[in-house]
Amino acid sequence: MTPHSFALPSTGPTPVGTLPRVRAADQTRLVARLLLPALAEGVIRRRPLPMALAQRARADRGAIDELCRLRERYGPGPLRLTPAGRDVAVVLEPDDLARMLAETPDPFTPAAWEKRRALDRFQPHGSLITRGPRRAARREVNERALQWRRPLHDLAPAVTARVADEAAGVLRAADGCLTWDGFAVGWWRSVRRVVLGDGAAGDDLLTDRLARLRSAGNWSFLMPRRHSARAAFLDRLAPAVAAAGPDTLAGRLPEAAAEAGASDTEAAGQVPHWLFAFDAAGAATLRTLALLAGHPEAAERARAEAADGDPASPRPLPYLRACVEEAVRLWPTTPLLLRESTGDTVWHGTVVPAGTAFAAFTPYFHRARPAGPYGDAFVPEIWLDGRAERDPALVPFSGGPGVCPGENVVLLTATAWLAALIADRAYAVLSPGAPRADAPVPPTIDHFGLRLAVGPA
């Protein structure tokens, strides 16, 4: 942590200094190159057409370059701006990012106004949007039920068997060409089975209702809340959670709730976030497959790991895990990490008032600041040799007390899928913008548009 970063002392000398305030023209450029594309692509649920356009326009590169330009012009920041009248501080230095994450939830709550407004549409009890004393218990429910520190959840055998089963179905249906739509059918069946049980495998209506609420969350600033749509989703979810058996993630909630001191409603109220977040994990899985398709040496190493053992039994699969982490570094599924200050904070000797939104654009940190030699390259090894761990700029699953408690479950599920898909098959990306070993990894990828040829390994 930098010496200039500290919480505001209650007594003592008044801090002096200034944080750079971004000029109007620069603010307009930043909004146009970062905020508007992010809103168009969909912050809560990605939208296929804007994603396709964003890939073609290399949208994230524009936003990264703009932040680099502002860093040169204004210094290390955080940069203060006021888009639509909202006080925002954009962090630009890894140490400042680390501070913001380490000092979560106080004085930097993850439950920023924008997130509460968007996520309250489908997860009113979600820990991520809970302020005040109930957050701790809700967060703990997640940590316990998801066994966040364990690389292999004790449900790993059930997860792996279900995934192997669904992956086989996807490959049978693919008929030589794997698309997002084909993959997503099996992916969602596996998610519902893992979270709620085999009885929920075909409950498309549940996840479709969630998808509609997430779409509304994209436009939460403009659209009124639809309480009836939320009730319809939660009414369908409640009996599924209540019926979830011991071989499911939701089946772990009663025990987790008792240990964390949370009510049954609060515990069940974490499941909407899980279902929502598994969408990102599916995108990351198919994107990893695309990266492997373009990097034959990595694919060979991953295939050897996948083929070494029974695809239906759980294995740590360290190289495949690293490949998924690397896919999420290169294409973060949560590109904007947002916090809101619950009290005045001091930065570079200047007071930033309570209620300011602190924003970190992770594609900038992951690729450009500091510009590691791996910046735009696919280098899974950084997740194995300690380089990523030592670099505070690399936070695809966030960090500090608000780190994603689902990270290990994501990596378990995604690697089980990848192992089943690649053990005896090879892939080539047919759609435009394919990642290749001899070129920088494209800054933006439209996973909806991915088409991969499937052949024997």
Ligand code: HEM
């Ligand atoms: C590729 C997949 C995923 C990625 C990259 C990811 C990343 C993240 C990030 C960056 C955050 C912090 C968000 C913020 O500060 O605003 C977060 C929070 C969270 N994630 Fe994930 N996530 C993924 C999937 C999942 C899954 C599948 C689950 C559950 C099964 C999950 C459970 C959670 C929960 C409960 C939180 C809120 C934690 C809190 O309130 O402190 N995530 N995730």
